[in-house]
Amino acid sequence: MRILLTNDDGIHARGLKVLEAIARQLTDDIWICAPSEEQSGAGHSLTLTRPVRLRRHDERRFSVTGTPTDSVTMALRKAMPAPPDLILSGVNRGANQGDDVTYSGTVSAAMEGALAGIRSIALSQIYAREGAGDDVSFSAAEAWGARVLRPLLDMPFAERTLININFPAVRADAVKGIRVVRQGFHDYGRGTVVEGMDPRGYPYFWFGLEPVEHTPGHETDLEITQDGYVAVTPLQLDLTHYPSLDRLADRYGQFTG
Numbered sequence: 001m002r003i004l005l006t007n008d009d010g011i012h013a014r015g016l017k018v019l020e021a022i023a024r025q026l027t028d029d030i031w032i033c034a035p036s037e038e039q040s041g042a043g044h045s046l047t048l049t050r051p052v053r054l055r056r057h058d059e060r061r062f063s064v065t066g067t068p069t070d071s072v073t074m075a076l077r078k079a080m081p082a083p084p085d086l087i088l089s090g091v092n093r094g095a096n097q098g099d100d101v102t103y104s105g106t107v108s109a110a111m112e113g114a115l116a117g118i119r120s121i122a123l124s125q126i127y128a129r130e131g132a133g134d135d136v137s138f139s140a141a142e143a144w145g146a147r148v149l150r151p152l153l154d155m156p157f158a159e160r161t162l163i164n165i166n167f168p169a170v171r172a173d174a175v176k177g178i179r180v181v182r183q184g185f186h187d188y189g190r191g192t193v194v195e196g197m198d199p200r201g202y203p204y205f206w207f208g209l210e211p212v213e214h215t216p217g218h219e220t221d222l223e224i225t226q227d228g229y230v231a232v233t234p235l236q237l238d239l240t241h242y243p244s245l246d247r248l249a250d251r252y253g254q255f256t257g
Contacts, residue, residue, distance in 0.1 A: 004084040008105025011063040015091040022145035033075035036063040044108035068109035087113035096185035128169040130186030143172030160237040168225040176228040184220030
């Protein structure tokens with residue numbers, strides 16, 4: 001089995017090293033193509049206004065001066081001799097849950113793989129303390145990564161779908177198990193923007209990372225990870241809201257002929 005690894009935290013990110021260790025428990029045919037610098041929050045963006053450069057670090061390790069989407073594209077079209085059987089994106093430093101998946105470069109790299117018809121999985125390690133810096137623990141991902149991936153290796157994925165995995169912010173021995181759950185919903189009205197002043201006297205703004213209110217109950221990726229479980233969530237690329245199709249068609253009936 002050939003696996004392509006990528007991320008949005010960059011080629012030198014600790015989480016990518018964790019992902020490589022996880023992947024080596026599954027196969028020795030591993031390729032890496034990741035952004036040369038951190039691209040957190042890049043979403044499913046593609047670099048169109050400047051050249052993208054591909055740097056080869058060794059036979060199967062590459063970096064790209066672009067986004068996670070660029071990295072997957074360059075891996076499939078330029079770096080690899082043949083398409084991989086599986087794409088793994090991560091392990092992201094921080095959660096990618098609920099509506100945040102639309103911002104996530106980690107999830108978007110997996111989206112790009114799914115668009116190419118390749119089974120793709122995003123993996124993220126949640127951490128509990130703001131300002132943790134390099135002290136973020138990946139122990140849950142390290143211990144449970146291969147365990148949560150193995151059941152997916154021979155499972156066919158529906159067309160244009162991917163799997164999003166989030167590891168809870170607990171020690172490896174405190175993880176309670178794995179749950180398959182739906183995507184949650186944040187209340188972004190309760191988020192904050194941190195304001196400061198730079199040395200030249202101009203204001204700047206930084207989006208806060210503190211928790212925001214989310215869906216009640218224990219049915220989504222947001223709650224289940226807080227309860228100490230690994231969350232496995234299937235996502236689809238088709239964003240069509242099908243119940244609205246007929247209602248909208250009725251509104252525009254006079255224009256359809």
